[in-house]
Amino acid sequence: MTVPNARDRLPTPEALLAFILRYIQVPSRREEFRVDSARQDDFLLLFGLTHRVRRLAQAYLRLRKGDFEVEGQILVRAALEHAVTAQWAYLTVGGIDRLKTSATSDQYTFVKLIAEYSTDPAAPAHVQEFKEQVLAGPGLPKFTEMIKQLDNNGFLRTTYKVLSQVVHVTHQATLDALGTGDEGEVTLKLQPDADVGHETLYALASSCMLAAWIVSDLEGSTDEFGRLQDYSWQLSIPYRLDASLPADARRFEDSVAYDPM
Numbered sequence: 001m002t003v004p005n006a007r008d009r010l011p012t013p014e015a016l017l018a019f020i021l022r023y024i025q026v027p028s029r030r031e032e033f034r035v036d037s038a039r040q041d042d043f044l045l046l047f048g049l050t051h052r053v054r055r056l057a058q059a060y061l062r063l064r065k066g067d068f069e070v071e072g073q074i075l076v077r078a079a080l081e082h083a084v085t086a087q088w089a090y091l092t093v094g095g096i097d098r099l100k101t102s103a104t105s106d107q108y109t110f111v112k113l114i115a116e117y118s119t120d121p122a123a124p125a126h127v128q129e130f131k132e133q134v135l136a137g138p139g140l141p142k143f144t145e146m147i148k149q150l151d152n153n154g155f156l157r158t159t160y161k162v163l164s165q166v167v168h169v170t171h172q173a174t175l176d177a178l179g180t181g182d183e184g185e186v187t188l189k190l191q192p193d194a195d196v197g198h199e200t201l202y203a204l205a206s207s208c209m210l211a212a213w214i215v216s217d218l219e220g221s222t223d224e225f226g227r228l229q230d231y232s233w234q235l236s237i238p239y240r241l242d243a244s245l246p247a248d249a250r251r252f253e254d255s256v257a258y259d260p261m
Contacts, residue, residue: 011235016201017061019231023208024058035218042090043218045099049086050211053079057204069194070166070176076204077163081143083207084156084241088146090214091242093251102139104130149249150241159203162196206237213239 035043056079063072089095108130115123140146147156165172176192194200209232216224232239242250 010198010202011205011237013198013201015235016205019205019235020057020061020201020208023212024054024061033215033219036220039218042096043215045096045103046086046090046214046218049082049089050215052082053086053207053211056082057208060204067191069197069200070192073163073166073196073200076200076207077160077167079207080156080160080163080203083210084146084150085140085143086214087210087241088150089140090217091240091251092149092245093249095251097135098138098140101135101137104134105139108134150244152244159199163200163203202237205235209235209237209239210241 033043033047056075060072060075060079063069063075085099089099108127111130112127115127120126144157147160151157164170177189179187179189181187209228213225213228216228228239231237242252
């Protein structure tokens with residue numbers, strides 16, 4: 001994934017917001033998606049991830065409007081994680097099967113954990129039912145490994161690391177609440193500065209682009225693909241992340257080294 005090297009080459013916040021709003025609003029009016037029968041399994045497994053990106057984007061904009069832009073970075077990080085995972089599963093050989101395996105394994109692990117604290121006499125049978133549904137084979141790799149495989153210039157890794165500072169207990173929680181007065185004294189700040197607001201919008205728009213392209217490709221919509229390609233060049237945002245994968249790991253032969261810059 002390529003990001004402009006200089007801040008002044010980033011697309012304007014207005015342009016990024018317009019694209020994010022488009023992704024939020026346009027698909028939400030649709031009541032059905034037309035997917036070829038051979039690709040329905042892919043669609044059913046991936047649509048939830050792309051739709052989560054849409055709802056996270058909508059939630060972030062609401063927080064941003066209410067002056068909770070810094071806290072909203074948590075949602076942008078989640079959107080990036082869902083979009084990149086969807087791209088990895090869709091574009092990597094065996095990725096869909098690994099996503100499916102992880103889904104069954106995660107369900108079983110979750111139900112098993114809840115059952116440990118349940119007094120329901122039917123809980124053990126419920127756990128056994130989910131255990132029998134776990135598919136054999138490897139699940140998804142760690143998200144950091146997926147990023148490593150898809151990232152061609154460090155943007156994904158550095159962006160994820162920056163956004164994670166708000167998610168975890170880090171130095172940022174302390175420093176965001178401290179300032180310096182006119183005479184050098186330490187002051188308290190109840191409203192943290194959104195120092196990376198522009199970059200956060202870029203990361204969110206990127207997540208929306210990655211998710212939108214997957215649905216467009218699954219539907220075989222050449223019209224929508226053309227529109228996304230135009231936005232991709234205008235905003236300097238790629239729509240697919242398989243250019244860095246070795247040839248034997250790419251699911252689709254039409255993979256090309258794509259750089260919107």
